[in-house]
Amino acid sequence: MSNGLALLSIFVLSVFIGFEVVSKVSTTLHTPLMSGANAIHGIILVGAITVTDRANTNLELGLGIAAVILATINMVGGFVVTDRMLEMFKGKPRVKKDVEVSGGESK
């Protein structure tokens, strides 16, 4: 099997896995799921690092560095913002949150 065909097979199988894992998800989780998936495609960072590492000209280096910055923002920011959304689903004691949100009322 040629390398290209192997990669293509991985692609096709991944399509089915992708369909399968999210086929049933309640509307409650649509937003976090979109945000989490968004963070996962930040993995383009690995590609950005690879091409920057191999850069031979200043143009390639400059574009590569820009790609690394953007991809890092996507990945790191994406996971952090998803975590913040999901944090709110946990039943935590109310007091702390209240103070935080309303800018510290009486407590």
Add this chain to the structure above:
Amino acid sequence: MSANLYGVLTLAVAACFILALKGLSSPKSARRGNLIGAAGAFIATDLVFFSPGMTHNHKWWILGAIAIGVLVGVPAARKIQMTQMPQLVALFNGVGGGAAALVAIVEYLKLGAGASTADVVATVFTVIVGSVSFSGSVITFLKLQEIMTTRPVVFPGGRFVIAGTLLGTLGAAEWVIHSMGNTSLLVMAALALVFGVLFVLPVGGADVPIVISLLNAFTGLTVAASGYVLQSTLLIVAGTLVGASGTILTRLMAAAMGRSLFGTLFGAFTAKPQAAVEGGEVRSVKSGSPDDVAILLNYAQRVVIVPGFGLAVAQAQHTVRELADLLTSKGVDVAYGIHPVAGRMPGHMNVLLAEANVPYEQLVEMDEVNPTFPQTDVVLVVGANDVVNPAAKTTPGCPIYGMPILDVASAGNVIFLKRSMRPGFAGIENELLYDPKTTLLFGDAKDSLTKVVSALKAL
């Protein structure tokens, strides 16, 4: 590190991403799922420095760039208000698409004449779709941030311009594949950026979340295509997972709004221009005081609270819970009617109310709450508009026509907490506001709710 070891380790990372998506699909495991995904991404980023073939020529540049990315991304994600999360996700998606396009451009510069057609095609695909995702996401950001109008932007002959841009982009792609030149690539990328803008402009405000999800899936596919060119299994798996799950999610969202994806994207072109809202004619509405509202609520048997974007803007989730608790203690049956796309993103309201620790069982989804409206005495609409607008049923051709709505008109009384008479995000007049059984309480949702709560306590 040997190629085999690296291969096995990246396979483990790919498994992390599958588990992450799986986890995110269920409320109990969602947070853990996200952490698994983050751990996988962290490991993959470390591993790549030890991957076979790394030269480490530009290590410090790369580490510096990562540091900058972290310094920009983390504070942005931490400080953002819950209300602005949708546009932040749009922006993150856009920079991801931009990164993929840049990676593909660098790859293209290196491909040279001996490159296989498959590699060139995959590279061209990534540049185009990544650019579309980037510029499209920027427009969705501007719309959600209300820096530009949230209404569909349609200009004469718009669809021909869009089709022309698309054809131009594809033509340029053909040119790139044949010439392998740099000019052709620049022309193609520029056309793709313009196409991204044109493609999102006609989408009405209420449909923007669907477009974000679609662009998210696009970015996933570009990452997968980059993976093909870079021979990286990890990128293929991760990108494809996002592409596939994003497609499903986009369809689920569109279904929640009762419309086809095609209608969402191109509806503005086929819709008849709306009859201008009768300008000048003053129609009477019934506006009430917080005391009137408190009395209505106090003597109700059953109250359904319908939250919308106004609740998010006013950060009134805690106050609304206080009101609900107070009513419950007075023996009123209280539920929240949650429209799947209330707010700016599907599930937005659930996230917001969960923050205020509203009991899960009080959140009732649209299909379950709709049959109960005839037995409901009072519906309290807090900053929602489009999701309760009967025009979705009665006015063919209006931008939200066909979207399932919360059928609040069948309840005994409807109270709207609104900032002004301004129409909702989709820009459509709401007839329900003029209904005799509707009472309006103008003002910031949090202020109004606080006043109602104190009026209720005084009763």
